[in-house]
Amino acid sequence: MANERFNLLSLQEAMDILGVSRATIDRWRKDKQLPHIKVGKEIWIDKEKLEAWVYLHSRQHQPAERPKERPGREVTVGYQSGAALLWSTLIIKRLGLFEEELKRTSPSGSYRVTWANAPNGMELVESLIGGRVQIASIGDYPMIASHSLSRVLPRFRPLFLAFDGKTSNGGGLALVVPKGSNLRYADELTDRAISTVGHSSASHRLRQWMSANGLVSDPVVHRTMSECLDGIVKGNVGASFMWEPYLSWARSIGAGVPFPSEGFGGDYLTGIMADGNWAAGHEDVIISYLKAHLRAHAFMRSNPDKASVIIAEESGYPVQVVAGVIPSIRWDASLYERDVHTLRRLNETHAGLIPAAEDRGQPGFGPGQPYLQYAAEGLKLPGLSDAPLIGEWSDEEYY
Incomplete structure (x- = not known):
């Protein structure tokens, strides 16, 4: 109930009156100076000040128009x-x-x-x-x-x-070479065609890996991931930088094997x-x-x-x-x-x-x-903080 002695509304009552969500009323408090009083963790809103604020931020002073039916x-x-x-x-x-x-x-x-x-x-x-x-x-x-x-x-x-x-430590991304290619070292890929999807998480990490290994590959072929897998199957590329599920798919049909390398840019x-x-x-x-x-x-x-x-x-x-x-x-x-x-x-x-x-x-x-x-x-899940959760990934907090 409202605190009748002080003519105060609870935050939920104000939300019900205005017909808005918690996110909206919080934004109004921050950006539009919606008047409010905070006592401990509780937030109260003066009813008279709320009415004045609504008047200032509405078009009540203009001739009322019949509301139009809101389309889907x-x-x-x-x-x-x-x-x-x-x-x-x-x-x-x-x-x-x-x-x-x-x-x-x-x-x-x-x-x-x-x-x-x-x-x-x-x-x-x-x-x-x-x-x-x-x-x-x-x-x-x-x-x-x-x-x-x-x-x-x-x-x-x-x-x-x-x-x-x-995924942690570059998991879910890997450089794959055709089965039987016998490539073992980064410099062996010099001047070999390497395929991946252009302007993607895969191509970004591929560039990092090539730079770290002093590798110049000509050309790096930008394709769809399906075409990358097809290139591995047919053996017409030196390697493909792939993401899941194509990594597992290539292994399941015996078409490609991961190239030995270190991580690709962390998680x-x-x-x-x-x-x-x-x-x-x-x-x-x-x-x-x-x-x-x-x-x-x-x-x-x-x-x-x-x-x-x-x-x-x-x-x-x-x-x-x-x-x-x-x-x-x-x-x-x-x-x-x-x-x-x-x-x-x-x-x-x-x-x-x-x-x-x-x-x-x-x-x-x-x-x-x-x-x-x-x-x-x-969804009645544990509350989330306003700030990033501390430290490493936790096994206890899944959302």
Whole structure:
């Protein structure tokens, strides 16, 4: 109940009166000086001051217009069925988790969800820039590139929402040579064709590895990952830098073997990005998607066999290959200090690849808006901190 003696409303009562989410009212408190009183951990709002604030920030003084019927909203989610660390989207899509959460969040709302399968992450970044996709699942290199692009594209505001699959010490990425090639040392690949997907997490790490080994390969062939596997099968490339599930697929058919080498730039991370301009007006949709994302992670951790069947049917990969890959991936959406350090190192090696411009404070890879926190709260999961979780990955905190 309201504190009638002081004419105060609880935060929940104010949210009910205004018809907004916790994320929205927190943003109003921060950006629009919504008057409030904080006593300990409790937040109270003076009813009279709230009414005055609403009047100042509304159009009540203008002639009232008959509200127009709100049309259904369309949300396009971009994903990559060909990247194992991003397979959670296939679970969301197949089980209808996003649509289910949208109905729970806004029972009277009308939404149309479409899905866009892309061959690589940079294509999805282009779609975010062009407004064709609102939420996208991409690798760490496209995440870094999107932040760099925001410095030279004034209207582009990429917003990091959560992580998807993670692997440690370069796991899930490897340089593969055709079986029987007898290549053992880096310098033996000089002047050999090496194939990978251009402008991807794989190509970025390949460049790092080549530079560390003083290797000059002419040419580095940019192809789709399917073409990279085909090149290994036919033996018409010296090597291919590949990601899962293509690594396991190549081994399962006896076509290729990993080339002996050290790690490729530390941990391999993937995540969820959104168009920040669009997200500001669709917080309920963002939180609904993140709830679906967390549910998909829980499903893959607790039901790997069922998840393998679904992913195999959605992607076309052999179920045996999928089943072998899923347990090797850490399905954890939360942000750790370890992840921040990984992204920082990637960003440092990425410097200079995109024209420099003034950093206008565009969203980076900190916690940002607390959408993941609200999603976790909505699912009754342990609370998430405003700051990155301390230290290394924990076995106790999975999201």
